[in-house]
Amino acid sequence: MNVKEFIEGIHYVGVNDRTTSRFEALWPLPSGVTYNSYIVTGTNKTALIDGVEISACEKLRDHIKTVLGDKAPDYLVINHMEPDHTGSIKVLRSFYPEMTIVGNAKTLEMVKGFYGIENNLLKVADGNIIDLGGMSLRFTLTPMVHWPETMMTYVKEKSVLFSGDAFGCFGALTGGITDSETDTEQFIPEMYRYYSNIVGKYGVFVQKALAKLSSIKLDYICPTHGPVWHDEIARVTAIYDSLSKYEAETGVVIVYGSMYGNTEEMAEVIASRLAENGIKKIRIHNASYSHLSYILSDIFRYKGLIIGAPTYSNTLFPPIEALLQAIKTREIKNRVTASFGSCTWAPQSVKRINAVLEEARLFNGDIASPQAKQAPDATAINDCKTLADAVAARLLNSSPHT
Incomplete structure (x- = not known):
């Protein structure tokens, strides 16, 4: 009692x-x-x-x-x-x-x-x-x-x-x-x-x-x-x-959706490159398996946010769409964001991710968004590394709250 x-x-x-x-x-x-x-x-x-x-x-x-x-x-x-x-x-x-x-x-x-x-x-x-x-x-x-x-x-x-x-x-x-x-x-x-x-x-x-x-x-x-x-x-x-105050620790949350492993491969490349750049606090969520509750908790805690997904029925993979709407609802601010995606024939996912991030006033348009058609080739892999370099530089050159 x-x-x-x-x-x-x-x-x-x-x-x-x-x-x-x-x-x-x-x-x-x-x-x-x-x-x-x-x-x-x-x-x-x-x-x-x-x-x-x-x-x-x-x-x-x-x-x-x-x-x-x-x-x-x-x-x-x-x-x-x-x-x-x-x-x-x-x-x-x-x-x-x-x-x-x-x-x-x-x-x-x-x-x-x-x-x-x-x-x-x-x-x-x-x-x-x-x-x-x-x-x-x-x-x-x-x-x-x-x-x-x-x-x-x-x-x-x-x-x-x-x-x-x-x-x-x-x-x-x-x-x-x-x-x-x-x-x-x-x-x-x-x-x-x-x-x-x-x-x-x-x-x-x-x-x-x-x-x-x-x-x-x-x-x-x-x-x-x-x-x-x-x-x-x-x-x-x-x-x-x-x-x-929407302050955050120096770290990066990578959230991705992947049906057959291609977008997941891009996420792993990005995470590895972030670590090479000295980012230690990296939290990776497969949106089909991690509950939204835990994803949001990490997004509130860490300053970097990288979201990736495949195109699905000419729009966005549904668990990532739900995540973006939750982010928008909570009016999260002051994040370094980036996106990546894949498709088989219709490159719509990155467009949709960036559009919602822009609606939420979280879009960092100076960080390019890698896209892979079918499986990620050498160019897409290199673009993922470039994305990670840009996010790490932005985070490490800022005045982080730790």
Whole structure:
């Protein structure tokens, strides 16, 4: 049972989910995920901060009873309305009919829209405070991190921030609750993947949220997914700052599609040449086998992006088309990009890749795009090496974020 008082007056009462295979029915969860919920206890009132997914509702009630016994929480604070945190609201309200649901105006609209609840609601605005008695909840609106109603809740007396999805990650907890009692190295890659898959489009809004938080003392950050951050607050806030600025490490992601191995051969030549040029961090994805979730995570992490594909039905190989649209949706910026492709008779793939990169404002037109007709010949192989040389030179002559 994941119940722990990690700081006086504040309990973790969240749950692990090791059975759901896809987050939002899209993103793989090989190590599961948490739905984090917390109880803040004052001398006069108590508040449950965020709920859980509907299937975990009974576990949450058991955890609440462990802390409060038969007493009901006075408040349920909703920092984010996505149903992985609010699916339990109707059942919780049946357990605790006198519990007041707290949210901002957009939150309460969604409470009605999702769950039909219109009574015993408390609307809060940016900067409003609820006094629990020796513990106060101060609300900071952080819209579009990553829904329009998202907000964060701060307990000044303990310097604790309940951050919603911000600073969260995939992965179920492995016994420990806080970063000081668990191996966080398993969660850091999953923070990159969570940000790139879920939050990535909203970098400008993340920056606004970070600016709002810059003046407050933070001893604990309590997200809705993953561990509670304490020792590593500087590290995780730096990751979010960097990702939301679309900064990246010196490295190259090569993503290719290949039906019969010809485009794959070009990708291998490019990778080998990049290594000869001194690029060590090279991540290669066959788009037919690597899940989009992991490809996007690497694209957010590394500055170079090289995409290759064959022509397919006079257009682009479908997994690469899907990748390009995902890149465009997330409004990724500040990358060194290049493309390559192959065909049997209709050289359309490179045209399509470059067109979408141009729409996304990621096209580097000064780097030529190698193309192979049927199998890559000596000219195509040499052109692949030239592409790699140009990308490496651009990366190594820039001022990389590492």
